Amino acid sequence: MRYFPLSPDDRREMLAALGISDNKELFADIPPAIRFQGEFQIPALSEPEVTRRLEGLADKNVNAKSTPSFLGGGIYQHYIPAAIRHLVMRSEFYTAYTPYQAEVSQGTLQAIFEYQTMICLLSGMDVTNASMYDGATAVAEAALMARAVTGKNQILVARSLHPQYRAVLRTYLHPLGLEVVEVPWNEKGQLDLAATPAENAACLILQNPNFLGLVEDCAAAGQWIHTASGLFVYAFAEAISLGLFPPAASFDADIVAGEGQSLGMPPSFGGPGLGVFAAKEKYVRRMPGRLVGAAQDVDGKRAFVMVLATREQHIRREKATSNICSNQALCALTALTYLSLMGEEGFRQVAEQCFCKAHYLADRLEKVAGVKSLFQTPFFNEVAVVLPSDPHRLNEALLQKGILGGIPLGRDYPELGNAMLLAATEVNSKEEIDRLVQAVAEWRGGQR
Amino acid sequence: MRYFPLSPDDRREMLAALGISDNKELFADIPPAIRFQGEFQIPALSEPEVTRRLEGLADKNVNAKSTPSFLGGGIYQHYIPAAIRHLVMRSEFYTAYTPYQAEVSQGTLQAIFEYQTMICLLSGMDVTNASMYDGATAVAEAALMARAVTGKNQILVARSLHPQYRAVLRTYLHPLGLEVVEVPWNEKGQLDLAATPAENAACLILQNPNFLGLVEDCAAAGQWIHTASGLFVYAFAEAISLGLFPPAASFDADIVAGEGQSLGMPPSFGGPGLGVFAAKEKYVRRMPGRLVGAAQDVDGKRAFVMVLATREQHIRREKATSNICSNQALCALTALTYLSLMGEEGFRQVAEQCFCKAHYLADRLEKVAGVKSLFQTPFFNEVAVVLPSDPHRLNEALLQKGILGGIPLGRDYPELGNAMLLAATEVNSKEEIDRLVQAVAEWRGGQR
Amino acid sequence: MSELIFEKSRHGCSGCSLTPLDVPAAPLDIPTRDRIGLPEISEPEVVRHFVNLSQKNFSVDNGFYPLGSCTMKYNPKINEDMAALPGFAWLHPYQPDCTIQGALELIWELDQALSEIAGMTRFTLQPAAGAHGELTGLLLITRHFEQKGEKRDIVLIPDSAHGTNPASAALAGCRVVVVRSDARGGVDLDDLSTKLSDRVMALMLTNPNTLGLFDENILRIADLVHRAGGLLYYDGANLEGTCGFARPGDMGFDVVHINLHKTFSTPHGGGGPGSGPVGVKALLVPYLPVPLVEKKADGTFAAEWDRPESIGMMRSFFGNFLVAVKAYTYILSLGGLGLRQMTADAVLNANYLLSLVREAYELPYNRVCKHEFVLSTHKFGEWGLKVIDVAKRLLDKGFHAPTVAFPQIVEGALMVEPTETESKSTLEAFARALLEIEEEARTHPELLHEAPHNTPVRRIDDVAANRNPVFRWKRS
């Protein structure tokens, strides 16, 4: 096997040095009853064969690179500058692990420190951790942190928070006996503050833009939950919005948690992405995840090192702020290189282009008879529309024309019936959008 | 422009520091009559646009990766281990230049030294240079070197040398007044020694296997030219053959020149490939191209450095052994990584597999009525067959079935009429070969 | 050289290339922000920044990285290429099933392969890492007892366990009770028996354990736990030690997690992403997270969401799918026999390396090890040195350090895991370095104490960095 550097001679010599004749002796401590006698039914493939097999699987998929797509819902397609992969795929980055030995890990450590700073800049928060698994778990950890900070056991969560984030939240909170209370949206599709009492809430989790693409009144929400001494958790599922929206800190958010996949990562069938987590400094000792801090070496040279490890599982064990160990560091590096390349202007422009494309899409779609926007509320780069019939049928019709349509909302929100969520980003050309709209119109025509 | 690190402020400050107000002043030395007043009609594309444009061009081609191909003739498809690109695309390798500053170029220098050694091992020769442009120019330079060594002005070249190598040879030798004499092949398709006198020849250039895929009697050829005091130039266009054939040195070759594309490089539409050049040490001072030698630094540490630069153009100018400056160093590195990964056994096995695949192909093709091998002479991984009618028509028929056929030989060898040259390598599966043969049979059937 | 990216910013520069907007500019009818403060840098400078940063890292592709418990093996390059195929990387998780058949098939196939390898019934690939798998597994067990109507909330964890085990248990709402290790480094059966009760939900075990030792009593242990009505959880971080030789399923484990970024060669990425698939015996299958990929009678694949007994979702979508692509590529590359050879070589390497250094260091448990072993540097205390000094000195000698100070039951633990992708001569060179260091410790302890000497930076002042932590750069 080409990955194994021991030659047959080596193996012989090493066994001899150990004074044994057969490597079975190295496994003599395994009770005979459980020694595996079989053979895995997995034939070994050569590198060319494995390539063909995997390319074959890949080719069975319709991919959103060669097919125009309007899918969003927490995973977005954005242009990824070519330089990124060249940097992230540097052996020294991707084949290293957690920077336990700081002196030979300054590359990773400085990168995380820079990443932390970038997210602080985007969010306006004081402290960012080195990453969480994804947006959903980041939000769940935010809820746990809010509980730890406030000592309260109820979590208020906007019904317009990503359905999967809410699902994960329920999974995480259930065994701890925390109560999850959904706050509905009002007639504008925005959080309905009047609907729910806030007194017992450890926090309010509000996604902006919300799952329906709509911009929330975060200032009001923040004030409301703070009045009730709960924390305000600002969640996001489309990180590009951070380039345009006022920073979460301006709404006095206590914790920011969301998905960073848009920052240089392809959709990747949903993973790996990047769990972004930031908070006010006063809560830092309750924060989950790794933190890197500025430091100096014995010669006074600038350096970086992991700090506040006493919060973490390997030291605190069952009293740790979280159980997270391996995180999504390489994705954080990806986001860092993305933001470095885009820069101040570029990042803002991407956000504006997304805004414009989605608005063009919405305008055009609205003109198709029988299609209308679900709400007339300001939105970012996604729009929910109501269709005259089952959106799955529309998606099938679009696929026939080589288009990946939108997300049917009925499964997660039965009350929305035939609604569909469509996203547009800077990569969707006008021509693509026109083609989509045309196809919708034709489908609609065929329906009557 | 994203590649330019000068900001508008920088430009202003720098001009100010130079005491000028407009960068036009930096071009004041250009006579007004020739100042370019126009504007190039080349619109700038964004990175996504340029990607789309280039992908569009690439998609207009039928590529030999997704289409079974039996094209050879000096450019071959072999499996390229995945690790190679990861190594060759290390920034430190591909964004450096010629290792003029040896102390900060040990990576490149050691790699070239290792490459030189690899080629010496394959060829049995004493000295290998750091690369030439391609097989054709390597052969042309070999002829010039033979002239310089022997002082004779006639170059004997096998007619079965790659037609393009012969063409380049003619281009190179013509202005120097050297005479190129073609030596025909005999009824077995091998060099016909009886046909031509050797007395005035500076060298004999013989390709093995020859362009028709046939194995030559190199020992006889070497002896023959040596008897006439000419040099024996062993040429090759399929480097994989070096894994199976006796080394050129065993035929007492004086110079080895050929194409190394097969050693880890894709077909690349013919370039870049790798001009391989090796010779006996006694001729080293007449050799073209760069040479790296072992050295020590002032602390006695092992090091590598360019040696015998006094042969080269930057020192010797019009008396240099060649005008070559930039070479194909990264291709030499590619070949080095390929040979390192394949290793002794693997390289031999690839050669044997090529041999077997081509023989299977030839056997099967021979069974198609109306198709027969041009010669019954031992061959390596290519076989020339005679078809009942125009091979171009066969290629069209094959293309219809998603197969890239072979090379029609008539253009380069009118005497071969409807012959076609087909190659098979380890990447051509039995199923592909069977498919080809089936298609040939069907085409032949349709002909009658 | 250690300038931060922000310090290289120059107003008006950019490394960004955007296609001009081809639709009408829409009026911004929403509140918008002021300047962010992102750096403004050209592409060449961004590239240089990160290329030079990367060179300050030590990585597996640079040299020996015997970080115990982390299985820092070689990351095959073909894995990366396969995961980058647009047909995987550019799939959207909300695409209709008919457009993602290849992805679903891959998930199904990997589930099958892992099930065979671990001796379990089904796997979910949703957990994003080992710790996440632990939480998943514990929640499955919790749900199991909920369904059975049993009130069990104690998780037994050996004192040698990794920190994520108790942390996960806490996160799952359980109480942690620690089980002592016995004199041979295994679970103390008496202590275990004492602590078993009808409140015990599970025992979490790593086997081979974090000492690199196979618990020979595993069948007794399983029996004891099962008799007490509890289930057995297998922390698969150390699957490397027995893969192909003994399967957790056969040992009696009911739930396992596997770290694809360890045994199955996916890169560690400077901390992640990893992947921590969880496999279960049949009794727990109904509780696996949604979506679960099913193969239908017609040979097509479907993402099954309608699983009423499921614990729900552990994270969004299908987990770290691209990591799964890499692991699947690896499993196909090795095949069944290769996986067994992998373990055989990993264990041989560990025992061979151990044999070269055991005289100079202290070996707390004198037994054959599996894929890793733990030494004690207790005696370095005599010379005023700690295990960290040994670690730092190793950096000077061109090696990454082993895991230090873990497991906590060994004083000054040095946990060494060579993996199967290291050569005999590398092991010998590392052994020489360890012996040299022991010698240096006796004769020139300051060499260790002041180490490292020739790394990109020298010993870092942790204490100061923690006293007044600075988490981000600010314009000064």
Place this chain on the structure above:
Amino acid sequence: MSELIFEKSRHGCSGCSLTPLDVPAAPLDIPTRDRIGLPEISEPEVVRHFVNLSQKNFSVDNGFYPLGSCTMKYNPKINEDMAALPGFAWLHPYQPDCTIQGALELIWELDQALSEIAGMTRFTLQPAAGAHGELTGLLLITRHFEQKGEKRDIVLIPDSAHGTNPASAALAGCRVVVVRSDARGGVDLDDLSTKLSDRVMALMLTNPNTLGLFDENILRIADLVHRAGGLLYYDGANLEGTCGFARPGDMGFDVVHINLHKTFSTPHGGGGPGSGPVGVKALLVPYLPVPLVEKKADGTFAAEWDRPESIGMMRSFFGNFLVAVKAYTYILSLGGLGLRQMTADAVLNANYLLSLVREAYELPYNRVCKHEFVLSTHKFGEWGLKVIDVAKRLLDKGFHAPTVAFPQIVEGALMVEPTETESKSTLEAFARALLEIEEEARTHPELLHEAPHNTPVRRIDDVAANRNPVFRWKRS
């Protein structure tokens, strides 16, 4: 650390993965060889070997590389990605034209773009590098005069010219006659006039020349040469200095070569591959090498082989095609305006850097420079130092050295080309280093003499290496 790959070989290891043969093994009816002696090494060790080797290189992606005459600019990453597309990399040059339309179109389009940029009529992309382009160009001229029946065999070359110019002339069967430079660094018109005759076939010129100076007399020069019946050859190594501001075609040049690996950003690859397209005015078009790509009336493209007046082939197939793909990508990325800005910035950078160091060094020709400039280190002789000592000391300070000892007409020449992809602060840092070195030369000359001090190896003994050269490793 500097072990050779051969020294890592271990019998029985391999990094190779071959699919088992799926056809009958054919009997080997040919003579075959014995063992080759290739190393036997696993993939992980091969990867480590080359990753570590790479780190011993200084490259553009690491830092400032002001190697004069070589235009070591940033190599955009998108270029590499485009050249790796299977639709380019996996094209076979013998494919029928109908299957390579995209490739032919690209060649055609690049020909068009280069023609516009250089002010020429047509380009061939066949030459593999600059020197190869020179030979091509000279053979075109030779053929031209052959056709005209004129016997001309002298090539005039300035004393400041690059070594490839005379070497190419010799290779083309011509006699080289050297033309002196005048006091301003340009061609000495008197000397030129004297040397012109009816035997003169061409003058080869770099403009801006290797001193980085634009020859203001270019129109006079062209006129003189043309009147004498000769042609003008443009060595495009320095196109960077005027691109978008003045075109060689407009200056009167009849043939030009362009180095795609300089002005057009394709990487230097540790020495190559490059690409040296040759462009000509209409009178030379008939002689261009075959195949030449033509656009047909129906919009399709064809590789034209039937060109009876052609000089033939300069190398196989279409030249270094993938390099052309990168250059084309670059040209589209910059566009016309970008190309002009490129030159403007390159020239600004050069003049700015010059202004920072000119006091401390000697500037032999006091003029505005173009994209590069040449300093003399003549005065360092006073302190027993040579230009090489300055170069080596620069390595210590984290920079690649400029080109040294060329052009030969300047004593102890230091030829500095910053390119447009360097920032103002990099230029300033480099200038500071040069000033420091001048200071060190005066106060601590041994610092230079013994430099470099902190590179992977220290100063190498060239003399010894050349005395008894060792070209290959041998098993000892």
